[in-house]
Amino acid sequence: MxxxxxxxxWEDTDAGGIVFYANYLKFMxxxxxxxLRSSGISQQALKLETGGMFVVTDTQLxxxxxxxxDDLLSVxxxxxxxxxxxxxxxxxxxxxxxxxxREQLSNQELPALICQGTICIAWVDAGTLKPxxxxxxxxxxxx
Amino acid sequence: MxxxxxxxxWEDTDAGGIVFYANYLKFMxxxxxxxLRSSGISQQALKLETGGMFVVTDTQLxxxxxxxxDDLLSVxxxxxxxxxxxxxxxxxxxxxxxxxxREQLSNQELPALICQGTICIAWVDAGTLKPxxxxxxxxxxxx
Amino acid sequence: MxxxxxxxxWEDTDAGGIVFYANYLKFMxxxxxxxLRSSGISQQALKLETGGMFVVTDTQLxxxxxxxxDDLLSVxxxxxxxxxxxxxxxxxxxxxxxxxxREQLSNQELPALICQGTICIAWVDAGTLKPxxxxxxxxxxxx
Amino acid sequence: MxxxxxxxxWEDTDAGGIVFYANYLKFMxxxxxxxLRSSGISQQALKLETGGMFVVTDTQLxxxxxxxxDDLLSVxxxxxxxxxxxxxxxxxxxxxxxxxxREQLSNQELPALICQGTICIAWVDAGTLKPxxxxxxxxxxxx
Numbered sequence: 001m002x003x004x005x006x007x008x009x010w011e012d013t014d015a016g017g018i019v020f021y022a023n024y025l026k027f028m029x030x031x032x033x034x035x036l037r038s039s040g041i042s043q044q045a046l047k048l049e050t051g052g053m054f055v056v057t058d059t060q061l062x063x064x065x066x067x068x069x070d071d072l073l074s075v076x077x078x079x080x081x082x083x084x085x086x087x088x089x090x091x092x093x094x095x096x097x098x099x100x101x102r103e104q105l106s107n108q109e110l111p112a113l114i115c116q117g118t119i120c121i122a123w124v125d126a127g128t129l130k131p132x133x134x135x136x137x138x139x140x141x142x143x
Numbered sequence: 144m145x146x147x148x149x150x151x152x153w154e155d156t157d158a159g160g161i162v163f164y165a166n167y168l169k170f171m172x173x174x175x176x177x178x179l180r181s182s183g184i185s186q187q188a189l190k191l192e193t194g195g196m197f198v199v200t201d202t203q204l205x206x207x208x209x210x211x212x213d214d215l216l217s218v219x220x221x222x223x224x225x226x227x228x229x230x231x232x233x234x235x236x237x238x239x240x241x242x243x244x245r246e247q248l249s250n251q252e253l254p255a256l257i258c259q260g261t262i263c264i265a266w267v268d269a270g271t272l273k274p275x276x277x278x279x280x281x282x283x284x285x286x
Numbered sequence: 287m288x289x290x291x292x293x294x295x296w297e298d299t300d301a302g303g304i305v306f307y308a309n310y311l312k313f314m315x316x317x318x319x320x321x322l323r324s325s326g327i328s329q330q331a332l333k334l335e336t337g338g339m340f341v342v343t344d345t346q347l348x349x350x351x352x353x354x355x356d357d358l359l360s361v362x363x364x365x366x367x368x369x370x371x372x373x374x375x376x377x378x379x380x381x382x383x384x385x386x387x388r389e390q391l392s393n394q395e396l397p398a399l400i401c402q403g404t405i406c407i408a409w410v411d412a413g414t415l416k417p418x419x420x421x422x423x424x425x426x427x428x429x
Numbered sequence: 430m431x432x433x434x435x436x437x438x439w440e441d442t443d444a445g446g447i448v449f450y451a452n453y454l455k456f457m458x459x460x461x462x463x464x465l466r467s468s469g470i471s472q473q474a475l476k477l478e479t480g481g482m483f484v485v486t487d488t489q490l491x492x493x494x495x496x497x498x499d500d501l502l503s504v505x506x507x508x509x510x511x512x513x514x515x516x517x518x519x520x521x522x523x524x525x526x527x528x529x530x531r532e533q534l535s536n537q538e539l540p541a542l543i544c545q546g547t548i549c550i551a552w553v554d555a556g557t558l559k560p561x562x563x564x565x566x567x568x569x570x571x572x
Contacts (some may be wrong), residue, residue, distance in 0.1 A: 009462055010472075011308065011455045013301035015355050016269065020297060021199045022168035026440045029165075033438055033499075043439075044499040056164045060203045066272055069301050070462075070473040126159065129209055152319055153329075154312045154451065156444035158498050163440060169297045176295055176356075186296075187356040212444050213319075213330040302555065307485045308454035315451075342450045346489045352558055412445065415495055 001078050002038065004031040005096055008071045018066035024115045025059060028091045031075035032119070039141040047126050050135050057086065058120035067114045072096040074111065079142065084133050086122040087142070144221050145181060147174040148239055151214045161209035167258045168202060171234045174218035175262070182284040190269050193278050200229065201263035210257045215239040217254065222285065227276050229265040230285070287364050288324065290317040291382055294357045304352035310401045311345060314377045317361035318405070325427040333412050336421050343372065344406035353400045358382040360397065365428065370419050372408040373428070430507050431467060433460040434525055437500045447495035453544045454488060457520045460504035461548070468570040476555050479564050486515065487549035496543045501525040503540065508571065513562050515551040516571070 006027045014020040033043065047053045067073055074096040081088035094111035123134040149170045157163040176186065190196045210216055217239040224231035237254035266277040292313045300306040319329065333339045353359055360382040367374035380397035409420040435456045443449040462472065476482045496502055503525040510517035523540040552563040 007459075007462075009455070009459050010300045010302070011306060011458065014296045015299035015301070015303045016196060016198065016272075016296070017301045017303075018272070021202070022165050022172075022297065025165035025168070026438070029440065030436075030438050033436075037499075042499050044497060053159060055159065055161075055209075056206060058205050059164070062201050063199060066198075068473060070466075070471050129159075129161070150316075150319075152312070152316050153443045153445070154315065154449060157439045158442035158444070158446045159439070160444045160446075165440065169295070172297065173293075173295050176293075180356075185356050187354060211330060213323075213328050302482060302484065302558075304484075304558070307488070308451050308458075311451035311454070339445060341445065341495075342492060344491050345450070348487050349485060352484075415445075415447070 001076050002031070002035040003074045003076045004034040006030055006073045006075055006093075008067055008069055008073065010069065013069050016066075018068055019071075019114075021061075021063050021115075024061060024063070024093060024117070027073060027075050027093060028077070028117060028119060029056075031077045031091060032089065032121075035077045036142075041138060041141055046135075046138070051126055052123055052132060052135070053126045054087075054121040055124050055129070056119060057122045059117060061115060061117035063115050065112050065114050067093070067095070073114065080118070082139070082142070084139075085131055086120055087134070089119045089121065090117075091119060092116045144219050145174070145178040146217045146219045147177040149173060149216045149218055149236075151210055151212055151216065153212065156212050159209075161211055162214075162257075164204075164206050167204060167206070167236060167260070170216060170218050170236060171220070171260060171262060172199075174220045174234060175232060175264075178220045179285075184281060184284055189278075189281070194269055195266055195275060195278070196269045197230075197264040198267050198272070199262060200265045202260060203262075204258060204260040206258050208255050208257050210236070210238070216257065223261070225282070225285070227282075228274055229263055230277070232262045232264065233260075234262060235259045287362050288317070288321040289360045289362045290320040292316060292359045292361055292379075294353055294355055294359065296355065299355050302352075304354055305357075305400075307347075307349050310347060310349070310379060310403070313359060313361050313379060314363070314403060314405060315342075317363045317377065318375065318407075321363045322428075327424060327427055332421075332424070337412055338409055338418060338421070339412045340373075340407040341410050341415070342405060343408045345403060346405075347401060347403040349401050351398050351400050353379070353381070359400065366404070368425070368428070370425075371417055372406055373420070375405045375407065376403075377405060378402045430505050431460070431464040432503045432505045433463040435459060435502045435504055435522075437496055437498055437502065439498065442498050445495075447497055448500075448543075450490075450492050450544075453490060453492070453522060453546070456502060456504050456522060457506070457546060457548060458485075460506045460520060461518065461550075464506045465571075470567060470570055475564075475567070480555055481552055481561055481564070482555045483516075483550040484553050484558070485548060486551045488546060490544060490546040492544050494541050494543050496522070496524070502543065509547070511568070511571070513568075514560055515549055516563070518548045518550065519546075520548060521545045
């Protein structure tokens with residue numbers, strides 16, 4: 001399964017002392033972007049070449065444990081449904097076992113599950129935003 | 144039903160030319176905050192007085208239509224489940240019929256539904272982040 | 287002098303318990319946008335009509351006092367230099383004297399200066415991003 | 430000189446099709462954080478151990494060229510003034526020569542300077558936010 005590491009910076013936290021929950025959507029998108037890139041797909045190039053792009057149509061997230069400043073997170077991405085026009089992706093965010101700072105401060109068993117979600121993305125025309133079919137070379141790259 | 148108006152600024156948009164989807168969570172939180180304030184509850188004062196705060200534990204969002212720069216949005220908040228420790232809130236984001244700029248440019252029937260969501264919030268101790276009971280005066284204020 | 291009120295929400299704060307400094311740039315931009323709007327200029331419509339837009343080319347900010355969750359801020363915008371291709375704007379962010387929550391909690395003399403800045407904006411073609419002359423009707427509207 | 434790579438994601442861009450200027454402050458902070466970490470300093474641990482933290486007191490930025498979705502940026506950090514209570518840091522953001530996507534699309538001479546800035550940070554008590562002396566082991570680590 002594809003995973004991408006994300007470090008928590010000041011910008012990601014809020015006055016509760018923890019990561020602001022909306023920012024997990026950003027972390028998940030970074031992981032999806034790197035997962036596409038690892039399959040040879042750059043979204044900027046894709047938009048220039050095909051005139052289309054993915055948009056997010058549905059997000060479901062559960063926030064299970066807080067992440068904090070300096071935490072290193074591991075964000076996964078895994079296709080659970082693949083259609084001609086849309087893709088459903090399961091994503092999990094865990095404390096990264098290898099480099100996490102808090103690991104040095106405690107004996108907690110790692111990696112803890114911070115956040116899990118299901119994200120639906122659909123293909124649209126970048127100009128009109130009308131739905132369309134995902135280009136076949138993109139679907140193939142994701143196999 | 145409580146509604147709060149939110150204007151779309153450059154900061155809210157992305158290179159797709161539309162509002163970045165994660166930002167709808169921010170708009171919904173602003174509406175919840177103003178809805179609490181309209182019931183006499185300031186979260187900063189609440190935290191200082193009770194040592195507790197609300198955290199978001201679950202979000203489900205559908206993105207139906209894009210919003211754009213300069214749009215004026217109307218964000219609703221409505222309790223659909225109320226427990227001793229958590230509250231489930233239904234929220235909708237629509238183009239605001241009164242002042243929207245695009246209304247002047249077209250004859251589209253407004254207000255269109257941009258985004259709808261269900262947000263669960265739970266009460267926690269602000270220091271330990273452990274779950275607790277929502278203070279009764281807060282629950283009463285929300286009736 | 288034009289001023290625009292901005293409320294501080296969770297999204298604006300960081301784990302230091304205060305507004306994340308980069309967000310003051312957002313607050314200043316909201317005030318500039320509303321100041322343009324109050325002169326009859328909508329940036330989205332302007333982009334569609336003229337093919338051009340303002341971009342920020344230079345920012346200088348001093349952060350003098352922290353703002354906190356629930357604070358109501360008053361953000362000013364005032365032209366200090368106006369050229370054919372660019373405009374320099376002085377902006378100040380103060381606690382809003384009228385509605386601020388903290389006012390009720392203390393006898394501190396208000397309004398305190400939170401942040402002050404100088405922002406330069408320049409006109410560019412929205413497609414090529416090449417510099418150009420600010421449309422004369424925009425310059426006139428700003429008088 | 431210390432440099433840290435930052436990838437541009439959707440979250441970083443705005444409807445102008447380029448990186449939203451306020452986000453360069455975030456990129457610079459990520460680089461400062463990694464530069465501190467490379468000197469053995471974790472800010473979260475530092476706050477827990479000393480009760481103090483750095484806050485940003487002054488930022489001056491020039492935006493020279495736009496960065497775009499998928500660009501890989503190289504962000505530098507270099508001390509230009511070091512006092513007992515504050516530090517002035519020069520930072521530059523360039524297209525990263527090694528992995529940049531646009532490099533493959535054009536023959537433009539790289540790396541172009543995207544943004545340059547001077548950031549002042551000062552040491553404060555994390556509770557009261559009152560200025561204080563930077564702990565000597567922090568100053569030494571930065572030599």
